[in-house]
Amino acid sequence: MQTKTIIAAIALAFAGAASAQEVVKIGYAGPLSGQSAHLGKDTQSGVQLAVEDLNAKGFKINGKAVKFVMMAEDDAGDPKQGTAAAQKLVDNKVNGVVGHQNSGTSIPASKIYYDAGIPQISASATSPVYTSQGFNTTFRVVANDNKLGGSLGRYATQKLGAKRIAVIDDRTAYGQGVANEFLKEAKKAAGVQIVDKQFTTDKATDFNAILTAIRAKNADLVFFGGMDSVGGPLLRQMKALGIKAKLMGGDGICTEALPKLSGGADDVVVCAEAGGVTPEQEKKLVEFGTRFKKRYGFEVQIYAPYAYDAVMAMAQAMAEAKSADPAKYLPQLQKVKHEGVSGKIAFDAKGDIQDGALTLFGYKAGKKTRLEVIK
Template sequence: MKNLHAFAVRPIAAALAAVLLTAGLNASAGAAEPRVVLIGLAAPLTGASARIGKDLENGAQLAIDEANRNHPTLDGQPVTYRLVPADDQSDPRTAVTVAQQLVDQHVVGVVGHWNTGCSVPAARVYHDAGIPELAPASTGHQYTQQGFDTAFRVMGHDDGSGAYTGAYAVKTLKAKRIVVIDDRTSFGSGLATQFEKGVQANGGTVVDHQYITDKTVDFSGVLTEIKSKQPDLIFLGGIDIEAAPLARRMHQLGIHATLLGAGGFVSQTFLKLAGTDGDGVTALEPGLPLERMPGGPAFDAKYQASFHQPIELHAPFAYDATATLIEAIGQTNSTDPHKLTAALHQIEHKGITGTIAFDNEGNLKNPAYTIYQVRGGKWVVVDVLGGTTQTASK
């Protein structure tokens, strides 16, 4: 009877072992499936500024792809990073809706927004959810002056831009009769105000201040009024798609003043729209020139190989914002947004645009600014201000 019992038990035990082995293999297979970590990208993906939004998306995606090629892990388990693009249409109200949608999708952080006018109201949504926002190009100082510990930016803000351009207009360009135009956006008005302060601080005079909107296409009226002031320099608080037709109309009306701008002129689109009328236009842009960024030349080559087009404007900064967030995830070994926010306040990420580290407000420490001028249909570097000396990597 004992032998019969043993004979009967063996197949049962073997079957049980097979079941347990199969379950173990299934569990192992399940454990090996990468966990997906979502990172939001908020930018204008439709409308007049869609080219810039796509540029930001491309830059962020390159950082995502590079991180995934390194087979990242979290708590010893494989993870895959995935970008979640959201279209804010360069509209503040839409930006708030988009921000809440990203929060509801449980992103661990957001790269965006491009416009200061979008980042300012969206920042409250992210703060209430405890999610860090890393703005690649929202240069209005008011974005980080709201007191939200979740708000960061990876380029200099307009207080610096205004001070530098104001000093440059008076001391270098020797402008005596300066006119200011702003487009009434958060970015344009804030920049125009800081520029005026910079002019006054350097002993210059603003003889007129005119207003347009970011939808203005015909500048005849405002320029006719300005021509009577006999300006030798016109400062525009606005972006490239406003600056290009403004430059054209200035030439048509025989206004021979220098057109000066900051933080939004230096793009391929400006060159295409302005044509030969763009020659002589001068602009300050936050950040180092691409060729002087520590990882600029290599990034430029990767970007063009991946997307078969030149960088439009701010892709390197979107890349660095994304890579900085991913580094914070690695440092904390966590996707808890509160832990990530705390880590970002202490981080020193060696990015392609330079070292990414933040002050108490969330502003980039020691930012650089570059003066460009259009010569022969190309943006040419004239001077680099602020920042630290950087060596381009090969």
Template sequence: MNCHIKTGLAATALSFVCCASYAADDAKIVKIGSAAPTTGAIANLGKENENGARLAVEDVNRQGLVVGGKRVKLELDAMDDQADPRQGTQVAQRLVDDGVVAVVGHLNSGVSIAASRIYHDAQVLQVSPDSTNPQFTQQGFNTTYRLVATDAQQSPVLAHYALQTLKAKKVAIVDDSTAYGQGLADQFSEAIKGGGAQVVAREATNDKAIDFKGLITKIKGQSPDVIFYGGMDATAGPFIKQAAQLGLKAKVLGGDGTCSDEVASLAGPAVDNLVCSIAGLPLSRMRAGPAFEKAYEKRFGTSVQIYAPYAYDSVMVIVDAMKRSGSTDRAKVLAAARSTDYQGLIGGIEFDDKGDVKSPRLTLYGYKNGKKTLLTTMTP
């Protein structure tokens, strides 16, 4: 029996109907790796990456996948990198040794960068749904791809908001000393200075910190109009809360790592003082966003926070490369990735010669009564 299969949630809006079903023992098992921090302080974000990839794998298997005339069943090989570069390289090697055809990951830029050499040496396609440090795709590796805007695109948008909307003249900058946080802060510093504002404080903490009172007191003495925080929600939340407790009224700006539901629970009412960016589109602006949200919540019993759609489409990009190459061979799938022209959940996906997605989108959010509220969407 013939069956016309379309991969991609945007095309089917999760209403998958196939006229043939394939038994598991009748199909070749092909592993796709998933690497993200599923334990620790930012496990909420890492688990979302894994969930997004898992939902895609399940959807593809439900439809039935044929590659080069052979039936294929996908299997997600999910591993916890603990948001640690050293652990990330070990996870990368295990995934390579497991024979994965490609990898969705990692979440943290520092981990993606560290692990990328392992994937490159093995010539395994790596698609990150959320690593934003520009260095990730600037290493000359033919294996590195990402589906989101970079910090070099994200930070100037935040700086423009600080300058034009908040009319900031004096700015304090804090980062968590990670490749992600420091890279984002460096790009913001360059952009804000270029716009004529003064950086009155540049401070560093770490990604395990919970007490910021000394640092905040030091910053308060400089009377900044705006504070930029480069880091993740696990530390941004306490920072924002303690800044409010110490009477610091400056608006806090942050990147995508801060822009979650979790930051609201950690910061309390003070989260209304945060404006943050997402290096992509909101679900509400995606063609099949509402359908994806319902399917995700039904499957996992929790709401989409940030990048589940990007993890979903990372799998779909890999599947698209398999289908176009007519193979599940690593080398052939990798070779096909460069010519990707795929209409996914997040929109059209094409890559430049470094592996960065063409025409990325950015979204700014504020918080009102503890709820994330869309401010604006733009192309950097």
């Protein structure tokens, strides 16, 4: 009887010790269904890999090992569903959030996180509005549309020599934002004509009417503000109509999936990814990609390394603050300096990444191929 009592007491003690381990909840919100689900899964997997790595090395906060868990919510790339997903994460008392993916979902969700005092780091939202609302909980680890669109506008006119440009956007916060910044810069170049401006939606599949109008105006470059799920079919139909113009776009179309979605993007597409690494950083990114594919069975699409770095920057801020309490580690996050797989993570007063880089890509043999990194 006495032996049983001792065994029970020991079991209870172990159970108590196990339950005493602090659990740190990292929320992820993004499109896990719908047309951009492949990108949402890419980002979610980057978050999950960071969580697994932190747990594997027994990450400690204030001298105590903690257990990280990911809580994922599907926002389907829809602003209304995005706010609902954000509220669910807040109700579940997450310690921090990585997401949302699109600017159109990140912007309305950011008010919910701000009201709850929960830090939010987007690995992909590029609209300047996102970090211009005065919310001290809002951060991003990629360059914004001012830099993205402007750099593409300069590259189109100065490097590609485009003279007759047509612009299409998908009417989302991201699509309109990056297209407008592209236009502002492209218009500054001498001899450049904006021959047409068209718009579609982020769920459209038929572009014959707008492309026929563009074909009649002999555009030598078409800029598209939107995602690859629309940009791919758009390029497919451009080729079917015999439009010889190059297609240019931001990080939304700059994915490994684009050649498959478009029926081939070789020597036709120039796009930019909101991020970039120096040659010495390249090894880290390649190693990450190899490890990522081994773990998940598919290639990094685009955002996974940035999502991974977002989690790691949060964890570092928690360690420096000696607390996972959002109110306590938020001040540390604002001044964090983290050496990530995508480069140095540090934020300015608005929450934008400092010295954000861009990488320009083309496509060769069905693969995304780096052209150059712009700071």
